[in-house]
Amino acid sequence: MNSLINNDPGLAAIYEENLLVSDSQWRHTALRNAILEQLKPRDFIEHMWAAEIIQGEWETLQLRRFKSLIVTSARRPALENLLHLLLQNARTGDIDDLADRFFSNKGVRRKIGAILRDFGLTEANIDAEAFRQSLSDLAEINRRLAELGSRRDRILQRLEDHRAGLAAPTYLDQGEGNDRELRHENGGD
């Protein structure tokens, strides 16, 4: 499939990828080949749908990775917030310093573990607080993930209909498909 795409400029343009610096070209090619192996597109329209599925699946993987990184990076402010709650008499500078060193110094980590235990908390509470602080961003990303999922399912349906010669004019499903997607995008119902 690789050679077919590389030797055909039209297909190469359809499958052109927009990768970020941290994205792996190798992983993208592997995902593309796996999807093409399953779908086995027969004509140019099917190739366009297949490319859309690949694009959506890659964005889904990217967003899932970003979600976990966003929660991880929120751990430091989350710990700071917890320490402010627990150690109300401590100076802000000291709390910042503790929160900074928690992630690099084993001694400080043990010390903070002991403070948390004194108040009936564990390190899991830091993760919970980090998750709470990232909720609005995660919700936004989840909306996009849901949209990409429904788009993929619809394309698979289109592909099946196309192969069976059952393609229907879109005004028949516009109310349920594209309009719903746009409503979803606009934050409506």
Add this chain to the structure above:
Amino acid sequence: MASARQIAANRKNARKSTGPRTRAGKQRASRNAHRHGLSTQTDDGENCEAVESLVRRIAHGSTDQDLLHWAAVAARAHLELARIRQVKCDIVGRMARFGALDKAALFRNRAAAMRHLKSLFNKPLSKLKPVDPSSIPSEAEREAEAVQRLLPELRKLNRYEARAYAGRDRALCEVSLRVSKRDSQLD
């Protein structure tokens, strides 16, 4: 709905109008056909060529005018989608690299910036804190932060993208419908 008499009256009144008269009015009217943002169609030679090439591939040698029309709609929407996705990728990359999309106004003026630079250069090197390697974020972490900060912009771009996607989806379905009709007639 306007009656025939009302329509005729409107037309008669409209003929009396000679368009905007003031300079401001003329300037405003000159922007009537202006489209902003990513919905602007670029009709440069390269784009026309790309559309034509895509139309030929989507229509698969058909000369049916209706099918060619929908193939052209799909091709234009496809190129718009590609453009929007390129923009998304670019802004995330730029934000990850520079931490901002626009020039950051860190200092009030050039003199303040120069004072800050001079104070940095005059500081003895021993007073500078060594950088903790674990505190330097990885490329993936920078991109995740960029996406997080760009969520409002990305939401707007996704709206553009959804519009272009819906247009292409509809056009491809119309092409598929005509192709299957043609094939069934041949059978």
